[in-house]
Amino acid sequence: MGLNQPIPRARRPSPAYVKTLIKNAQVVLPGEVAQLDVVVEGDKIADVGPAVQLAVDETLDAAGLTLMPGVIDDQVHFREPGLTHKEDLEHASRACAKGGVTTFLEMPNTNPNTITVERLHEKLALASGKCRVNYGFYIGATPDNVEELKAAERTPGIKIFIGSSTGNLLVDQQEALERIFAETTLPLTAHCEDETTVRANAERLAGTTDVHDHSRIRDHQAAMIATTRAIDLAKRHHHRFHVLHISTGAETHLLADHGGLITGEACPHHLLFNTGDYDRLGTLIQMNPSLKHAEDNEQIWQALLDGRIQVIATDHAPHLLEEKQQPYPQSPSGLPAVENSLALMLNEVSRGRCTLPQVAHWMCDAPARVWDIVGKGRIAPGYDADLVLVDLNKTAEVRNEEQLTKCGWSPWHGESLTGWPVSTWVMGQQVFGDGRVDDAVRGREAIYDHSRGGYWAG
DSSP states (O other): OOTTSOOOOOOOOOTTOOEEEEEEEEEEETTEEEEEEEEEETTEEEEESOSSOOOOSEEEEOTTOEEEEOEEEEEEOOOTTTOTTTOOHHHHHHHHHHHTEEEEEEOSOSSSOOOSHHHHHHHHHHHHHHOSSEEEEOEEOOTTOHHHHHHOOSSSOEEEEESSOOGGGBOOOHHHHHHHHHHOOSOEEEEEOOHHHHHHHHHHTTTOOOGGGHHHHSOHHHHHHHHHHHHHHHHHHTOOEEEOSOOOHHHHHHTSOOTTTEEEEEOHHHHHOOGGGHHHHGGGGOOSSOOOOHHHHHHHHHHHHTTSOOEEOOOBOOOOHHHHTSOTTTSOOOOOOTTTHHHHHHHHHHTTSSOHHHHHIIIIIHHHHHTTBTTOSSOSTTSBOOEEEEEEEEEEEOOGGGOOSTTOOOTTTTOEEEEEEEEEEETTEEEEETTEEOTTOOOOBOOBOGGGOOGGGO
């Protein structure tokens, strides 16, 4: 198949299940890329590099293209219920499909907050009818919902806001944190910014209208204090803990002694933007945790490359453009990224900063391992057929008018990237191809086996 030809759209499997041969692609495997045939039968990968010619129902010739596992984005905010004027499950999951994200894990700070088992199950039921890709939802910690956290199942883990939240979801009292780490068993993750430090800085800079001050209010110390505190809790209580959206070089050095308990995550905006970009992009790149300096970018990259940080996720947190363009500090923090995250990282591959197997590890295999997700993250027999075909030679601009996310903009608008997803399969069904999303496809609830023990268990 020529690179300029449309990607064939596979038939949706019937109850008898279609068997599909994807041939001549460069296939991204753990640690290597090899030209292999891949056989998909129904919703599973049936074989990789079959030794004999198999009878199949259809053949897709992917010569010149690269087949990767579907991306697992373990940190998104899709705003449903409660804030659906900014984003919703339908638009966000369509954006996922276009961007090569086949599974997302969504945070609990919707309205109402996902802080009970009942609300968790309500969200799962809502997603089952709307999501074009696979889905999962964290349950949120409050100072007094430990019994709900202990009863929760069907979730990747517990999210704690140690800063950067309000109301019941803000948990910064030591006694409440000790209880959560001591009494629960699900994996824990947290937004780590020290609330006391942030408030003191905000008081010192009261009245500012300069977005540069956002990084002075949510400074290096705020991130470092909270991350240090959370890691100490995890080690003392021997509780698995995942550090979200690491924004400082200093934090990366806390991850070197993980003791089998600690994993970490970087986001594209903390890898690719810094305080020098405020002059160009202003409040569009206002984030929590805030952007830091160019040297922090470099240290976070180095921690990814040497394995101290394991995961790349987006923290996709959309707001309408008119909301983001309000003067600081009325402007909300957060930006959309799920639609372009894979292309952004493939562009870094094209620049020689990292390799395809590294990107597949950070965005596919590692999040599956961190959250004990069954059947996802690799191209291997028996794994779910969540796949993305990418064209490493395709160069295109990110354009606001082409975004599928409901907020309809990207901070990378106008940037030219090399390497793009061109076709996406979810559980064996082609959900994106030839530039279109198949809105008849529905993803499935992610399944977790927390007895696996997380990333360091192998």
